[in-house]
Each structure stands twice: as C-alpha cells, then as structure tokens.
Amino acid sequence: GAGVSQTPSNKVTEKGKYVELRCDPISGHTALYWYRQSLGQGPEFLIYFQGTGAADDSGLPNDRFFAVRPEGSVSTLKIQRTERGDSAVYLCASSLGAGGFTDTQYFGPGTRLTVL
C-alpha cells in the first residue's frame, strides 16, 4: 500500500517568508510525527499528534513553528518568518497509534526546505 507522502519534495523560499509543508500519513494511522533533520545530523523530534490533537509539541523550536491536523489525517507544518537556520529536511512519520513498543513509525521521504 501507499506509504507516507510529503509535499513538496523541495521548497526554496526567502528569509522572512511563510511556508507550509504537507504530510499525508498511511491510511488508518492515528499517530503522526514531525522531525527536522539538519545537515549532517540525525532527525530531531518536533511534534506528535494522536488523532487531531498535538499530544506533545515540546520539540518545536519557537513560536514561529506550528502544526495542525484538523481531521486526524493530513498534517501541515507551518513556519512563519523563515530564517536561514530553518533550512533542513523536514520528515513526517506515522504509526498505528497503539502505543508501546509495537507502534513502529514509518517515515516519508521528507521535504527539503532551503531559506535564502
């Protein structure tokens, strides 16, 4: 079946602009996660949704970052007033949401964001 998809695959923007990154999880997965992967680093947790609600947003770096999942499926990560330091690959993952060690996260290919 279809995996996690993310659009766009690449996004180039100018400093100060607003961007939206979209994630389509695997059908039936109630849990959704966003991570950020900077060059030469491993992915870094940003936010976790269970259904429509953000269960843990402790990884969002500041209030310029916001994410929504209004219908419990597709999620959008929104970044306001982008800065050059926001340049990274933004990864989305989803899981069944059962919790515990059986709940494997499946990752999308990511969106590469470049802020000029």
Next chain:
Amino acid sequence: AQSVTQLGSHVSVSEGALVLLRCNYSSSVPPYLFWYVQYPNQGLQLLLKYTTGATLVKGINGFEAEFKKSETSFHLTKPSAHMSDAAEYFCAVSAVDSSYKLIFGSGTRLLVRP
C-alpha cells in the same frame, strides 16, 4: 533524558567484509532501541528494534544488533556487506514512558567498496 552516540560518521568496508556500526546510548529509564537505514531520496526504514526479551535482535537484509546493558551499547552488524548496503544508518532510542519520541544519533554513512 536520553541521548545516542554513533562512533564514526563514515565507515568504509569491502564487499563481503563484516559490517560493524557502533551505537552507545544513555537513558535514565529502560530504553527501546532502534536502527533505521536511509537510502538517498527515500524515507527512513526500520531495520530492527529492541524492546524487551532476547538481547540479540535480527532485522531485515541480514542485519542484527545486540543490546548490552552493561556497556550501554546497541551495535549493528552484518557478516558480509553487499554493495546495496551503502546508505546512512541511524541508531535511535526512546523511553518506555514516552515511546513515541525517537532520539536519533547523528548517523553513520556506510560505504561499500567493490
């Protein structure tokens, strides 16, 4: 708090040679441990995971890892490297009480020489 250290940002082996990728972790609570592989332009794919029980874990593509609590290690091995194993490998940890939050190491790029 949890953290992961992967020794060696690049590892190069000959085709057919043993693959050993090192991972050490710190965790104040019993951890879950993972290895993910990332091929170019693809998403992270789970290779294997340790949760409870047997400390030697077998994964896909002939990889395995052993959880050694006394050494706080979870090294990844494969007896014989294939060219197709060339990729970036990430070790990750999560806590039993927040199993959704994966903490990743900085990754090791595996190069396989013909």
